[in-house]
């Protein structure tokens with residue numbers, strides 16, 4: 001009987017699929033629950049919450065650092081402005097948006113330094129931390 005074999009096979013197949021979906025759902029729920037219980041800084045959405053702990057700077061703090069166009073940076077800092085980004089090593093264009101680190105005044109592409117700061121709480125060039133106190137209190141600016 002081909003029909004019976006087909007039905008058994010189909011049942012096993014469907015059962016496996018359902019089981020996998022169930023496991024995914026359980027994993028998802030467990031992750032959500034533990035992420036909820038893990039203290040998140042208020043006002044930030046845990047977009048990259050694969051690891052609950054990362055040593056970098058949180059998004060809200062990074063966004064408080066001044067950003068400016070390269071054309072403006074040249075006006076402010078004159079010849080001391082570096083002409084290329086130390087992270088991606090590309091030359092700046094006047095229209096590139098840069099991020100200025102508050103302590104050491106080093107500048108980088110906004111997108112380059114933002115991804116760096118999410119992983120490292122230090123300046124890529126001089127290794128000074130742009131954080132006044134390490135995670136002492138997170139100011140909510142939303």
Ligand SMILES: [Zn+2]
Nearest residue numbers: 085088109112
């Ligand atoms: Zn760059």
Ligand SMILES: [Zn+2]
Nearest residue numbers: 104106123126
């Ligand atoms: Zn620096």
